[in-house]
Amino acid sequence: MQRSEPAEVVILERCDVVANNDEDNAALVIKFESGECDLYLRALTPCDCASWIAALREADSEGLRSRIQHLRRLIMDITESVEAHSPEREGAGAAGPVLVPKLPKVEFGLACRELGDPAQERKPNSAVQISIVNTQEHSLAAYSCTEIVEGTRDPLFLTGVTFPQDYPIGEDTRVKLTVYDVKDKSQETRSFLGYTTFSIGDLLKSKEQQLTLSLRTSDGADTVGAVVVSRLKMGEIEDGEVDHITADAGGQKMPKVYNKKREKQCTLVCESLHGTSNDKDGSPLMNAVFKNPVCKVYRFQTVDCKWMLVREQMAECTLSFNIPKQLITLYIQEDMQRIQELKDLGELSPHWDNLRKEVIAHYGQVISSYQETLTELNKLTGSSFKPSCSKSEKYLEFIPINLHTQRMQVTCPKKTDACYDVVTVGAPAAHYQGFKNGGLQRLLSRFEAEKKTFSTAYQCIYYSPEHTAKAREVLSSIGQLQPLISTLADQLMQAAQQRSPDLLKGALKTLSDKTEQFVHALKDELVKNALLALHMARPGYVTDSQPGVCNNVQKKEARPTEDGPVPLTRQDSIPHHSEYDEEEWDRVWANVAKSLNCIIAMVDRLQEHDNNNQEPASDQTLADVITSHSPGDWQEQIYPLVVTLKDCVTEVVDRATKSMTFVLLQEAACSIPQGLFLKQRRDIVFSQALAALVCGFVMRLYAGVEDKGFLQQLHLVGLIAQFESLLSTYSEEIGMLEDMEVGISDLQRVTFKITEAKSDDPGDLQPIVSGRREYYRVAVPLPHAVFEALPEEIKEGKPLQVYPVLFNVGINQQQTLAERFGDISSQERINQKNFETLEGYYKSLSDKIPLQYLPCFQTQTDLKELLETLGQNIMTKKRKNVEILWLAGTVCRRLNGIRFTSCKSAKDRTSMSVTLEQCALLRDEHELNKDYFVRALDCMRREGCRIENVQKNIKCRKYAFNMLQLMAFPKFYRPPEGTYGKVDS
Numbered sequence: 001m002q003r004s005e006p007a008e009v010v011i012l013e014r015c016d017v018v019a020n021n022d023e024d025n026a027a028l029v030i031k032f033e034s035g036e037c038d039l040y041l042r043a044l045t046p047c048d049c050a051s052w053i054a055a056l057r058e059a060d061s062e063g064l065r066s067r068i069q070h071l072r073r074l075i076m077d078i079t080e081s082v083e084a085h086s087p088e089r090e091g092a093g094a095a096g097p098v099l100v101p102k103l104p105k106v107e108f109g110l111a112c113r114e115l116g117d118p119a120q121e122r123k124p125n126s127a128v129q130i131s132i133v134n135t136q137e138h139s140l141a142a143y144s145c146t147e148i149v150e151g152t153r154d155p156l157f158l159t160g161v162t163f164p165q166d167y168p169i170g171e172d173t174r175v176k177l178t179v180y181d182v183k184d185k186s187q188e189t190r191s192f193l194g195y196t197t198f199s200i201g202d203l204l205k206s207k208e209q210q211l212t213l214s215l216r217t218s219d220g221a222d223t224v225g226a227v228v229v230s231r232l233k234m235g236e237i238e239d240g241e242v243d244h245i246t247a248d249a250g251g252q253k254m255p256k257v258y259n260k261k262r263e264k265q266c267t268l269v270c271e272s273l274h275g276t277s278n279d280k281d282g283s284p285l286m287n288a289v290f291k292n293p294v295c296k297v298y299r300f301q302t303v304d305c306k307w308m309l310v311r312e313q314m315a316e317c318t319l320s321f322n323i324p325k326q327l328i329t330l331y332i333q334e335d336m337q338r339i340q341e342l343k344d345l346g347e348l349s350p351h352w353d354n355l356r357k358e359v360i361a362h363y364g365q366v367i368s369s370y371q372e373t374l375t376e377l378n379k380l381t382g383s384s385f386k387p388s389c390s391k392s393e394k395y396l397e398f399i400p401i402n403l404h405t406q407r408m409q410v411t412c413p414k415k416t417d418a419c420y421d422v423v424t425v426g427a428p429a430a431h432y433q434g435f436k437n438g439g440l441q442r443l444l445s446r447f448e449a450e451k452k453t454f455s456t457a458y459q460c461i462y463y464s465p466e467h468t469a470k471a472r473e474v475l476s477s478i479g480q481l482q483p484l485i486s487t488l489a490d491q492l493m494q495a496a497q498q499r500s501p502d503l504l505k506g507a508l509k510t511l512s513d514k515t516e517q518f519v520h521a522l523k524d525e526l527v528k529n530a531l532l533a534l535h536m537a538r539p540g541y542v543t544d545s546q547p548g549v550c551n552n553v554q555k556k557e558a559r560p561t562e563d564g565p566v567p568l569t570r571q572d573s574i575p576h577h578s579e580y581d582e583e584e585w586d587r588v589w590a591n592v593a594k595s596l597n598c599i600i601a602m603v604d605r606l607q608e609h610d611n612n613n614q615e616p617a618s619d620q621t622l623a624d625v626i627t628s629h630s631p632g633d634w635q636e637q638i639y640p641l642v643v644t645l646k647d648c649v650t651e652v653v654d655r656a657t658k659s660m661t662f663v664l665l666q667e668a669a670c671s672i673p674q675g676l677f678l679k680q681r682r683d684i685v686f687s688q689a690l691a692a693l694v695c696g697f698v699m700r701l702y703a704g705v706e707d708k709g710f711l712q713q714l715h716l717v718g719l720i721a722q723f724e725s726l727l728s729t730y731s732e733e734i735g736m737l738e739d740m741e742v743g744i745s746d747l748q749r750v751t752f753k754i755t756e757a758k759s760d761d762p763g764d765l766q767p768i769v770s771g772r773r774e775y776y777r778v779a780v781p782l783p784h785a786v787f788e789a790l791p792e793e794i795k796e797g798k799p800l801q802v803y804p805v806l807f808n809v810g811i812n813q814q815q816t817l818a819e820r821f822g823d824i825s826s827q828e829r830i831n832q833k834n835f836e837t838l839e840g841y842y843k844s845l846s847d848k849i850p851l852q853y854l855p856c857f858q859t860q861t862d863l864k865e866l867l868e869t870l871g872q873n874i875m876t877k878k879r880k881n882v883e884i885l886w887l888a889g890t891v892c893r894r895l896n897g898i899r900f901t902s903c904k905s906a907k908d909r910t911s912m913s914v915t916l917e918q919c920a921l922l923r924d925e926h927e928l929n930k931d932y933f934v935r936a937l938d939c940m941r942r943e944g945c946r947i948e949n950v951q952k953n954i955k956c957r958k959y960a961f962n963m964l965q966l967m968a969f970p971k972f973y974r975p976p977e978g979t980y981g982k983v984d985s
């Protein structure tokens with residue numbers, strides 16, 4: 001018996017028993033295959049069998065009573081076993097058992113009959129408000145609402161009712177249904193028609209899984225029709241059972257189906273196409289990072305008049321805050337290290353020393369501002385998302401706006417379940433800093449141009465962004481490789497101590513490989529040239545020009561060349577050999593090579609000697625052994641050589657660190673203050689983008705951990721992360737787009753790695769970020785059992801690549817202005833550039849993996865063709881060409897990628913896009929009846945997860961659009977009447 005799981009009794013046909021016990025939370029779960037509700041028996045002590053049985057007796061379930069004798073025996077067995085394995089614990093027995101009936105998933109649909117007064121000619125436009133009655137406090141909590149069905153006394157609502165996994169409902173939960181007549185949708189004038197109540201238990205126990213309840217007037221005196229509540233399982237509409245009623249829905253003439261008789265219930269065994277048991281609601285993995293789910297359910301008709309069930313689930317993600325907090329901590333550490341490196345540069349001439357002080361002071365300010373932010377963030381508890389109205393809050397600037405995951409799960413007759421995920425997030429942008437001068441893309445290129453002038457003024461060498469990136473990369477390589485070489489050298493010594501030729505050979509191989517990598521990373525012209533420049537910045541270095549005084553000739557000569565920055569090359573500026581030995585740098589490298597060669601030679605000799613000792617020696621070799629120095633203790637022989645290698649490596653590291661720090665000092669000095677502000681802006685935008693990416697990656701990974709093809713794709717090629725953006729290329733939103741462009745592109749600096757979690761505790765399943773600005777690694781822990789089943793390459797920690805791509809099409813009235821009077825070149829450039837990346841990804845994927853491994857879709861058009869059409873659409877000058885977004889989204893899904901949708905707040909336009917994408921998937925992949933397309937869209941927009949998203953953000957259930965704005969929107973992006981208006985957002 002294991003002690004980690006709750007005890008469980010599963011009663012199936014053959015009465016299988018699974019019984020485990022957790023000392024802190026002993027429990028029994030009793031499941032009936034017959035479909036009766038599960039019983040979840042929880043006890044603080046595992047030993048009170050009598051109380052358990054008493055509690056079971058009280059349980060109001062017929063099936064349970066008939067099995068009680070059997071249960072008694074099982075529970076006795078379990079209890080004995082539990083007692084035999086469980087140590088006495090303090091307070092045992094004090095709390096006694098708690099019997100909590102665990103309900104099956106409760107989902108129901110609603111329809112009404114004979115609504116209103118038949119004498120009246122006007123047929124009502126009805127909607128049902130669903131509320132939960134708190135019987136103890138005699139209060140009501142509004143829970144959800146159906147869509148409005150117009151012009152009929154017998155409406156059948158497509159929007160049903162469902163409850164999230166942890167929602168506290170039980171059999172005795174009472175539900176109130178209030179039916180309204182909505183006279184004018186735009187004004188939301190509604191009048192009360194009638195109400196009724198029922199308990200969840202009544203519904204579950206009803207033989208037909210359906211209740212027909214009379215609707216009463218407010219005084220309860222009269223009946224004004226009936227409500228039919230039916231449990232939503234998979235449903236097929238039987239032939240001849242369907243009445244077609246034509247009604248005006250959503251402003252369109254639509255054939256509408258009202259099924260007078262009960263739908264035939266046929267429960268399907270649902271397998272998930274993309275999902276696994278690990279990404280189901282309530283699994284430890286999902287619970288670890290996804291919080292506060294909002295769930296909705298709908299039934300829509302397929303082309304052959306069958307019902308499909310569609311579930312929407314939207315959740316917050318703890319990574320919204322967790323990733324930015326980790327990143328800020330890393331930023332602080334990196335900047336602190338940079339300060340230390342600057343201090344370690346040693347003595348500098350007054351000119352350079354002053355610049356260094358300035359740069360250190362600036363880094364100090366940034367560090368303390370980041371520390372303050374971190375302190376504020378650490379104070380926050382509770383919600384896991386930043387609402388749109390907080391987008392300009394200074395202390396929340398690293399947090400992505402309104403980050404949510406959204407999953408649509410589709411259950412169709414005779415088909416496997418399918419899940420479609422998307423992450424919705426506000427465009428990563430620096431709202432607090434504002435967009436007056438544009439966003440990162442513009443600011444950075446403008447700054448690069450200005451930097452050349454600044455560098456002259458500060459007597460610095462101009463280093464291109466590639467060179468400063470190289471400098472950072474060298475520093476980062478030093479940070480990784482020096483400790484690694486040191487550890488490998490120690491391992492070599494251990495192998496020598498054990499006198500193990502195999503170990504020795506293996507250790508030497510890795511040491512040589514890493515040393516070679518070290519040479520490759522650090523032996524660079526940039527380092528060599530910067531060493532000379534540093535020498536010239538030392539006190540006492542004499543040139544024609546005085547430090548701090550601008551020398552025109554120097555400026556002219558100090559231009560960068562193709563091979564890298566050229567330090568001052570004027571004859572007078574070149575130091576004499578007595579002052580600076582240019583060959584010294586080559587000598588330190590030569591020493592590294594020599595010391596490694598000595599080790600290799602020594603290892604060879606030791607092994608040779610060992611071989612000779614084992615084989616009968618020929619005269620020749622015997623003579624050699626006699627004349628050669630006896631190897632004696634291997635470790636003793638190798639030790640001095642290893643010390644020398646480490647010293648030589650340290651010597652190189654010391655010089656390279658100083659040289660690269662000096663490059664960065666020059667860059668920082670001529671960047672103050674603008675460059676450093678830009679660095680902060682980039683930090684902020686990247687933090688938001690990274691949080692979204694990690695959220696999407698985790699969601700995709702959880703869904704794919706059992707999909708061999710996906711896992712192979714993941715480690716062989718990597719994943720596409722496709723960002724759809726609806727920003728306008730006009731006014732402030734251009735700035736947002738310019739920020740977003742850089743933020744998304746910076747995600748190329750990120751790789752993922754899968755690790756084995758210490759335990760299944762949520763705390764141990766949180767992704768961990770490491771690295772520095774030029775390169776971040778995100779470790780995603782998976783529970784032992786899941787990790788074990790992964791391909792070896794992933795288990796070994798192979799870096800997993802992501803390919804971020806961004807496609808933007810502005811859709812609102814601002815975009816109309818941009819198209820007429822402004823400039824849409826940034827959108828065109830972004831789409832073209834990212835299309836090339838997407839194409840490149842497709843090419844390398846098809847080179848490495850047979851494309852039949854990719855998920856199967858109904859839409860037969862092949863990927864190549866889809867890509868070509870996308871390319872053509874990007875080239876074509878067409879206004880608000882949202883087809884670009886649809887095609888890019890489709891290609892991404894077909895490529896197993898991660899989908900993101902963004903606008904400024906991910907609240908209004910994003911909601912329109914996500915719901916449209918969902919309905920298009922239902923149409924293209926699940927044979928949604930075309931007459932239901934607009935109704936489905938309206939249901940999702942009116943009462944689905946996205947209107948809840950609006951509510952969560954601005955505490956109001958209205959999309960922030962007005963009529964005029966909407967006229968500028970592409971047709972399918974307009975929400976239904978009554979769901980939008982002027983709001984305080």
Ligand SMILES: O=P(O)(O)O[C@H]1[C@H](O)[C@@H](O)[C@H](O)[C@H](O)[C@@H]1OP(=O)(O)O
Pocket residue numbers: 388903904905906907908909910960961962965985
């Ligand atoms: O979620 P968004 O589409 O970025 O919200 C916009 C909305 O589109 C626009 O009509 C409205 O005027 C507001 O600007 C919304 O942005 P908020 O950031 O204010 O929610």
